[in-house]
Structures are given as structure tokens and as C-alpha cells.
Amino acid sequence: MDFLHPPAGGFDLSCLAATPDSSATFAEHEELKAILLAGNAHFDIQAVGEIATRGPSFALYTASIGSRDPLAPAVGFFGGIHGLERIGTQLILAWMRALLFRLEWDELLHRQLRKVRLVFMPIVNPGGMWAHKRANPHGVDLMRNAPQRAESPVPFLAGGQTFGPLLPWYCGRPGAPMEIESAALLNVVREQLASRPFSLALDCHSGYGFDDSLWFPYAKTRRLMAHLPEMFALKTMLEQSHPHHDYSFEPQSNQYLLHGDLWDHAYDQAPASHVFLPMTLELGSWLWIRKNPRQLFSRHGMFNPIKAHRVKRVLRRHADLLDFLTRAAFSAPGWLPAGERRAQLAQLAVAHWRPRRAP
Template identity: 80%
Template sequence: MDPLTFRPWPHPPPDPAVFAPTPDAAATFDEHEELKAILRTGNAHFDTQVHAHITARGQSFPLFTASIGTQDPLAPAVGFFGGIHGLERIGTQVILHYMRALLFRLAWDELLVQQLQKVRLVFMPIVNPGGMFTLKRANPNGVDLMRNAPHRAERPVPFLAGGQTLTPRLPWYCGRPGAPMEPESAVMLQVVRDQLASRPFSLALDCHSGYGFADSIWFPYARTRRLMPHLPEMFTLMTMLEQSMPHHAYSFEPQSNQYLLHGDLWDHAYDHTPQGHVFLPMTLELGSWLWIRKNPRQLFSRHGIFNPIKAHRVKRVLRRHADLLDFLTRAAFAAPRWLPGADRRAQLSQLATAHWRPRQLP
């Protein structure tokens, strides 16, 4: 295995003040500035790339990815994505919180250093900077990126919410039929192809908010009630999560058990995984209705519908989900120890099918 390409932190660890946003003269937003501060501070550790620039209201925002860990192209990898919907800022904040913590831990955490010698972490915390800057769910072209892949659901989807091609003036717009995917969608899928699915084993977690009273982990498919081919691997991963975090509050299931939709990017990425590779994408859906129930006045704020408002609740969310991101990193590192062999897949498939038997959706 190739040695790490990053250097240990000098002692003492970096001053937390360096992570404070330092806005440029141009208009910006807090999460974008915090990401840039993390990348500046961790420039000796992160391999940072700019894949495109997105323009919104005359401002140009780079689409960043930052990677850390081994350079071995066959090593397992985990991708962390956020900000696909511009209003769902808390998902981006969860990832930034984890990136910041990793940098501080590199000063003293020898186990983390050893772990990163055998695993690659890929971060894309702000997939839709234009939407986040303009306080909109969609990108600057009015397209809902999570409904922008070219495929269509196999059965009827919820009206509008499952994706519509009528007009960008209505929410959940998929884009014009037959048109190329939006640049943000195309870049994200290219990152997945090049840095995750190209490896024998990889995981992805995409952080969202805004659905239900409980936090959920969803996995493909969203376009069909058929179960994914890698159901034994996903079932094993869920079992490991429940055994190592027995008091977690996540509902873990195929997204189709809740509703179907057109154009899901993770369905598209999963279906285009090279044969023989195992790529397990998941969506973390933070249940924002719980925050609204505790603070009903949030209903009158576009930001409050999708994010916790009170400072103590934001801190609680950031603490609560850091363990999940760390669990996925460890699971990728230890993949050879738990991935089911051919002799167990049939049995696990039966158990998983019984556990996640598709519900009869309308």
C-alpha cells in the first residue's frame, strides 16, 4: 500500500480561529467560506480540485472536491456529499463539521493516520452552491438536481414531488426532457465514477433534510420497488450499524419504501457501477419535522422548514451524526473483513428481502 501523501500536523494543533469565515469582497455565503477556510488550513492534507464554476446572480462559485488518504486506486473509498438542495444547509454543515474534526485529529490520532493509509475519503460538501447562495432548493436554472438524471420511475410517482417536467416555476423540476444533465449533476456523477465506483469497493453518503419526524438512511432504488442487486452487502452494513450503534435512531431502508421519484442521481450512479465492483450509495435524510414541532415558528421561515434554527439544536445535530460518518469510514477500511462471500450471499439475500419486502405503494 502506498504511504500517505499528507504530513503530520505541526504541534500544537491549528488554532480554531483559522476556520472562521473570512468573506471576500464579493457576495458569498457562510458554508462556502467555511469550506474554503478548511481547505486553506488543510492544504497539506487535502487533494483539492475545482471541477467547474457555477454562476448565480452574477457571482461565480467553484465546485470543490477534497480528498484525503491513500493514493492506491484499488483501496476502498467513502464519498460524502451535501448541498444538492440549496435550502438544506444542515447536510453541508454535518460534512464540514466532520472535515474540520479530521484535521484536528491528525495532530494526535495515530489510529486515524493508520486508517487513512488504507482508505480514501472524498468530500463534496456543496454540490449546488448557486442554490445555496440564492436560498433556493433548485440550482440557478430552476432544476431539482436530485431529479435530474435521465431515467424515469417504473410506476406513478407523487404529483410534482416525484419530479415534473412542466416548468421550473414549480418545485421538483427535472429539467427539459432530452436535455443534457445540469453541470452540477454531471460533475457529481463524474466524481462518483472516477473516485468511488472505479474502485472494487466504495460507499457514499449524501446528506439531506426535510422529510419526516425521524432520521432516515435510504438506499437505491428510488425509481422502482425492485430491490438492488447488492442487497446482501447493504443488509450486512445495516446489521453492523445496529450492532455497533445499538441506540441509533435511523430508519434504514430502500427509498422506494417511502415514495418513488424520477431522475434520482444515486439510482443512476449505482446502475452505472462497473461490473464486479461494489458501490453502496446512501442518503441521510434528516427529519426536519421534529425541529418544526419543537419550534413551530420555523414554519414561517424558508430556512427553518429544512434546518434547525436554535444554536443548541444545530450543535446537537452535528454531534449526533458524526458517529455515522466515522462508522462508514471504518466500515470501508475493514471491508475485506465483512463483505459477504459467495457462499453467504444467497442466505443474506433471503433475510434482506424478508426485512425490506417492498411495500404496496400507490
Template identity: 55%
Template sequence: MAVRDELGLSELAELEGILDQGGSYMECRELAQVDIGGRCFPVLAITLGNPDPGVPAAAFFGGVHGLERIGTAVVLSYLRNLASRLRWDRLLHFKLESVRLVFLPVVNPGGMWRGTRANPAGVDLMRNAPVDAEERPPFLLGGHRFGARLPWYRGAAGAAMEIEAAALCRIVEEEMLTRDFSIALDCHSGFGILDRIWFPYACTRRPIRDIAEVHALSEIFDQMHPCHRYVFEPQSRQYLAHGDLWDFLYRRAEAVPEKLFLPLTLEMGSWMWVKKNPRQVFSRYGIFNPLIEHRQQRVLRRHFAWFDFIVRAAASHRHWRPEGETLRQHQELALQRWYRNKPS
């Protein structure tokens, strides 16, 4: 399907070019339309690779928060790389026979067009799921119901999820939770000076069921890229929050013991960009995005290895997932690393 940029959202124009380049190898599906005063923005999912539900899947999400455009940029950059290789890279086609790839680069097009963290209704999509924190989260930051004029608004109690959040959940349920193994990576920015890889939970400090698999995944990445600068940790190690979409979806998968779904969040440390260019603090986008071109390009290059690793880990999950005694060892190491020490 064609993606029109009549409304001035450059990310949609870039996505259209990528789809043209990918041709018949990529399928584009409209999950929803966001209406802003008669202007309609599509929420689009792009899929490629083997559609057989028997193969694993990897998914990449960006633009949940409209101000964090760098998240969409890194997802589009990786998708563009794949599209450019589809016509000549036979090794890529061989890999795609064993994995399903899903992309939702612009989850919140209305918020991105308006330049707001929330969607056009004023709801923070990452506080919108029907999940409550087990302990009191930080005031406001952890999600609240005081009203849309304040940031981190969850939406009205008992209301249905926002159309964008529901679209994200639907594609995960259809493309990922039906499979024996899947990984999702959601790309954000704005927390600290380090790039962090967060995993559930945000609603509780208790470890998830599949903590051994998360530890094994981080270990093989450490072995492949010993000089990386990511900090792997549960989100709860930094703060608790209500309404996290990935907590909600992980618990859906957790209810089916034979399925393994690992939702991860790339939280890019945007404070470093502000430190290098302090004037950015006076820009609406400057706190969340690199505003200087060479820094933007550096960020896009930096995360390519991590994205490619996610795809390889999904396709080859049977060769690294721990079992038996190894599973118990990874579980003990994970508990010692993330839950028995004080946060750094």
C-alpha cells in the same frame, strides 16, 4: 487552492479554514463554476487518504438542495474533525493508508446562495439524471417537466445534466466507480420526524443487486450502536421519483459485476425541529434546518458516529461483506425486511 468568500457564502469561508488546517494532507479540486449574473461560485471536491485505486473509498456529499444547509454543515463538521487530527493523530494516518476519502460539501452553491432548493436554473439536481421511474411517482414531488417555476423540476427532456449534477457524477465516476468497493453518503433534510438511511432505488420498488451487502452493513451498525435511531430502508418504500442521481450512478456501477458501489442518503427528519419550535414554519429555512444553536450542535454531534462508521466499513469491507451461504442468508433477510412487509 484558495477558497474566497467574496460572495457571502459562509460555507465556503468555513471550507477555506478547514483546508488551511488540513494543509498538504488535503487536496482541493474545482470541478465546475456556477455563474449567477457574473458571480461565480466554485463546486469543490476535497480528497485525502490513499489515492491508490486498489484501496476502497468513502465519499460524503452535502448541499445538493440549497435550502438544506444542515446537510452541508454535518459534512463540514466531520471534515473539520479530520483536519484537526491530521497533525497529531497517528491512528488516523494509519487508517488513511487503507482508504480514500472524498468530500463534496456544497454541491449546489448557487442554490444555497439564493436560498432555493433548485440550482440557479430552477432545476432540482436530485431529479436531473436520465432515469425514469417504472411506475407513476407522486405528482410534482417525483419530478416533472412542466417548468422551472414549480418545485422538483427535472429540466428539459433530452437536455444535458446540469453542471452541478454532472460535477457530482464525474467525481463519483473518477474516484469511486474505478474501485472494487466504495460507499457514498449524501446528506439531506426535510422528511418526517425520524432520521432515515435510504438506499436505491428511487425509480422502482424492485430490490437492488447488492441488497445482501446493504443488509449486512446495517446489521454491523446495529451491533455497534444498538441504541441508534436511524431507519434503514429503500427510498422507494416512501415514494418513487424520476431522475435520481444515485439510481443513475448505481446502475453505472451495477453494470460491472466485480465492482461494488453503495450509495446511501442520510435524510434528517426536520419535522422534529419544527415540532419543538413551531415558529420555524414561517422561515424559508426553518422547515429544513434547526434554527436554534443548541439544536444545530446536537445534530452535528449525533451523526458523527455514523460518518465514522462509513469510513471504517469502507476500509474493512473484506471483513464484513457476506459470501456464499451467508450472502444468501442476508439476501433473504433483506427481502423479508424491506420488500415483503408493508411500509411502516
């Protein structure tokens, strides 16, 4: 079966029609539907959940393309977990759109897709994005909604709180089921990524610091992850192939701890025999604010570039990272460390990312 042509049937394309009432949708959701409609001959499209708001309801869409071999490596691209951080969703949508155009002429891309699976979930929190809120329609911060608790003290409120949804960074009611959006993301990871011998995930956010950062588990503890040698090898390859990149690449715990991190939970639930490397891209929005301080007076401006030339620069600059991860997955058998080499990388990685002492 041709990997560029998904199995016939199984998805109703009529739901991808444009929504005529602009108040019942938002730009990124319409762009995603347009991309899925244009690429329906190539993408395997699924609706993995339905999110109700006080107004419209929104489907949670995923789109996959590439090898259907369940043992093939895969890369997942996620965005919009926080409804205010639209630039991460925009980055993924722009790359998906470019991918469709490249399919018409890029033979190298075709070779990659014969051996790699790409999975896209660009808008995890459509209800929050529609309402211009960080949290989902229930007031839950989805990145703090997993059941695990941090092993050391977390920043007050920002590390996750259970007082209630009227305060930010609400984890949800203790003991309650996870939110639909959180559960859907974890199901996509379990079924389409972590079930494979090797997979990567990139979750695009914004809003922290002046610099762009790549964070990986853990956020719950200062202990280092089991696949630290593999992550160190990936970091080294990124530095060698893109020597002028400006990413800070480190465990999230080097910055702060938090309760309920979704990627901690996804990583811990992955089979121990598989290599699953999840990362969070944090686009440093403070730099945009420093260049245009008036953005502080806009909730949108606190987390996204406002001026058109800065939006274009972000979309252009980080496309290389998405390309790099796709190539890394394609070439995984050639660089994944084993034996003595893995032991050497483990020592280097521990020395480089040695856990900081708790304050």
C-alpha cells in the same frame, strides 16, 4: 509517497482566499474554503466545475485524503444538493474540520487513511445555497435531474415534473444535458468511488419526516438492488455497533418513487463487478419544527435547526455515522459477504425489505 501530502502544484490556493463582499458568498462556502486552505498540505483539492448565478460565480470543490491505491476502498461524503438544506453541508464541514485536528494526534486515523480514501464534496449546489433556493440557478432540482424515469406512478410534482422551473421539483427539459452540478457529482463518483472494488457514499439531506432515515437505491422502482446482501450486512453492523441509533434504514422506494434520482443513476452506472453502496441521509426536520413551530415561517427553518443548541446536537449526533462508514470501508475485506453467507443474507434482506405493493 506520503498519503498525507498531496502532489505539489496543480491547484491555485489563491482562489481559497476569503471573499470580502458578504453578498457575493455565504457562510458555508467561506467555511469550506477556510478548511481547504488550512488543510491544503493534506487534501488533494480539485475544482470540478464552475457555477454562474445572476451575481457571483462559485467553484465546485472536492477534497480527497488517504490511500492513493486505486484498489483501496473509498467513502464519499456529499452535501448541499438542495440549496435550502444547509445542515447536511454543515455536518460534513464540521467533520472535515475535526478530521484535520485529529491528524495531529490520532494514530488510529493515520492507520485508516493508509488503506482508505475519503472524498468530500460538501456543496454540490452553491448557486442554490447562495440564493436561498432548493433548486440550482436554472431552477432544476438536482436530485431529479438524471435521465431515468420511474417505472411506476410518482407523487404529483414531488416525484419530479417537466412542466417548468416555475414549479418545484423540476427535472429539467426532457432530453437536455444534465446540469453542471449533477454531471460533476456523477463524474466524481465514477472516477473516485465506483471505479474501486468497494466504495460507499453518503449524501446528506434534510426535510422529510420526524425521524432520521438512511435511504438507498432504488427510488425509480420497487425492485430491490443487486447488492442487497451487502447493504443488509452494513445495516446489521450499524445496529450492532450503535444499538441506540434512531435511523430508519430502507430502500427509498419504501417511501415514494421519483424520476431522475442521481444515486439510482450512479449505482446503475457503476461496474457490475464492483460493490458501490450509495446512501442518502435524510435528517427529519419535522421534529425541529414541532419543537419550534415558528420555524414554519422561515424557508431556512423548514429544513434546518435554528436554535444553536439543536444545531450542535445534530452535528454531534451524526458524526458517529461518518466515523462508522469510514471504519466499515477500512474493514470491508472482513465483512463483505460471499458464497453461502451472501445467499443467506440475500434471503434475510428480501424478507426484511420486501417491496411494498403499489398503492
